[in-house]
Ligand SMILES: Nc1ncnc2c1ncn2[C@@H]1O[C@H](COP(=O)(O)OP(=O)(O)OP(=O)(O)O)[C@@H](O)[C@H]1O
């Protein structure tokens with residue numbers, strides 16, 4: 001279990017004032033953040049740019065020390081017992097850095113494996129398997145500089161798994177990847193968690209990814225926790241209503257009468273807008289799904305449906321809404 | 329065992345990272361050999377007789393050997409300046425952060441790196457120097473083990489020096505500045521081509537700051553002056569003290585810098 005307890009991070013920066021004088025400036029990045037990750041779970045950390053996601057991930061992976069609060073991994077403190085923690089965790093960031101470009105994929109993995117004190121025989125067994133799992137076995141003996149972005153990212157993931165970590169921290173792992181590769185990686189992460197019981201902390205700007213993968217989501221803004229819940233709950237609690245838009249040639253008197261009658265039995269609101277093309281648009285907002293009674297009403301009025309769309313709120317709307325609500 | 333495989337993979341990494349073109353051989357052999365030959369010929373036009381100023385400090389007949397040992401030591405040390413300088417690229421490439429993410433023993437890493445850089449960087453000139461020394465035929469040793477002892481002294485002090493520089497360069501924004509200090513001044517003050525004894529007092533003080541000075545002193549005593557172990561014992565003692573101090577400094581810099589990095593998210597200390 002990874003426990004983040006009331007963690008804060010303030011970066012202290014030296015700021016030049018004048019030629020020789022400099023003074024300290026405090027940049028708060030994370031503010032009294034608490035969350036937990038259990039083995040076999042994927043936890044998402046969401047927030048707009050500069051919210052403090054990378055800072056949090058680096059604190060969990062021992063690269064940064066919290067200025068307040070504590071983080072423990074399987075009961076080990078990330079500051080006091082950092083060497084033991086390092087063997088249990090690993091971090092994977094998006095992008096093409098953090099690899100030796102002149103070395104081959106395999107050589108990179110051997111090198112990083114030795115940094116973890118793993119024996120050559122263990123590595124000889126683990127590396128081909130990892131290369132296969134991330135799908136770059138054919139390029140194993142090609143220098144990394146000849147890899148495509150996607151291949152580098154896959155190698156990055158293999159590197160992050162070299163010490164068979166119990167906790168994996170993924171910082172925008174699919175940044176700049178094409179849809180197919182990103183999908184493959186998502187599937188792989190899911191398998192790791194389900195089959196091997198890893199615990200994952202994920203940040204991403206691709207909301208769909210977070211919605212698809214995460215069991216639990218923490219939304220932060222300016223380093224503070226502003227919302228927490230499963231993807232569905234989070235969107236539902238923020239946006240109760242879904243919207244149904246029906247384009248019709250006209251709204252007849254009898255249809256309007258029917259709608260008024262329908263409102264006795266169903267809870268919804270409606271309005272009419274001039275449609276861009278022809279006819280007009282009937283907009284229905286409701287908590288429960290009222291699509292079928294509305295359509296039945298329209299067909300009993302013998303009106304042709306020119307266009308029909310149904311919008312459910314998604315997580316992306318939720319995040320933007322939350323962040324805007326904060327700064328407003 | 330793990331230590332050895334770490335060392336071995338460090339050597340392989342170093343090899344891949346630096347030995348990607350034949351041009352490297354230029355810096356491995358041609359450049360040091362040219363430097364050595366230039367130094368020799370720049371002495372030639374000057375008086376070298378038994379009554380010359382030079383003769384007060386070294387036997388003019390042993391000039392070639394003097395320069396050869398000097399340059400051998402210099403190449404060992406310079407090779408590590410370069411390797412340490414490469415460290416700032418690891419910081420930029422982000423691989424540094426990955427190294428610090430791992431539980432690897434920091435001191436072991438730093439010395440493993442120095443050792444592998446040395447193994448790669450000096451063997452060509454080393455072979456050249458040994459062959460040249462055999463040809464000029466002026467080596468004066470007390471017993472056979474003076475040679476392995478001299479090499480051990482050179483190797484150990486170079487590795488310790490390299491570890492110190494690696495730590496220093498790692499956390500400095502201004503690696504170029506150190507690079508400049510360590511180039512020509514080390515050549516002059518550490519006694520590579522001029523015996524430190526011939527330097528004025530202020531310059532002698534500076535030469536004491538370069539560990540290479542102590543190493544070269546022992547190297548020449550063992551290989552050119554027929555010194556027995558007892559005769560070099562005081563110098564060995566001083567060198568050991570200097571090296572211990574360097575190791576201590578290296579350890580302190582590494583701890584401070586990692587602490588600093590964890591607090592500011594920045595590896596650059598100064
Ligand atoms: N090394 C540093 N020194 C000083 N301030 C920093 C440092 N790293 C980050 N910050 C500041 O801390 C805050 C949080 O940054 P962080 O990188 O954690 O955000 P993020 O949520 O990962 O953003 P993004 O989505 O852009 O990656 C920002 O205001 C940033 O300017």
Ligand SMILES: [Mg+2]
Pocket residue numbers: 053054055171
């Ligand atoms: Mg980030």
